[in-house]
Amino acid sequence: MNLPPTVPNWGQTVSVKRCDRWSIHRRLQELNIPCACPADGTLRVEVNHALALLLVCSAVRQFSISRQEGIDWLERCWQTQVTCAANS
Numbered sequence: 255m256n257l258p259p260t261v262p263n264w265g266q267t268v269s270v271k272r273c274d275r276w277s278i279h280r281r282l283q284e285l286n287i288p289c290a291c292p293a294d295g296t297l298r299v300e301v302n303h304a305l306a307l308l309l310v311c312s313a314v315r316q317f318s319i320s321r322q323e324g325i326d327w328l329e330r331c332w333q334t335q336v337t338c339a340a341n342s
Contacts, residue, residue, distance in 0.1 A: 264290065265298035268310065274317040281313045
C-alpha cells in the first residue's frame with residue numbers, strides 16, 4: 255500500500271462533511287486510491303488518471319446524497335437500455 259507523504263499540500267483537497275471523511279477515506283483505500291485525512295480536517299486525494307477521478311466522485315456521492323436520491327439513481331440505471339456495440 256502506498257502511504258501518502260505527510261506534506262500538508264499533498265494531493266487534491268476534496269470538500270466533504272467532516273463527519274463523512276473517514277468513511278470516504280476508508281472506501282477510497284478499498285479502491286486503492288491514495289488518500290489521507292490530515293489533522294486539519296480535510297480529505298486529500300491523489301488523482302492521477304480519469305478512472306481514479308471517477309471512483310473518487312462516486313465514493314463522495316455515495317455519502318453526500320440522500321437514501322431516496324440513491325434509490326432513484328439506481329432505478330434509472332436499471333431502466334436504462336444501452337446496446338453494446340460489440341454485440342451488434
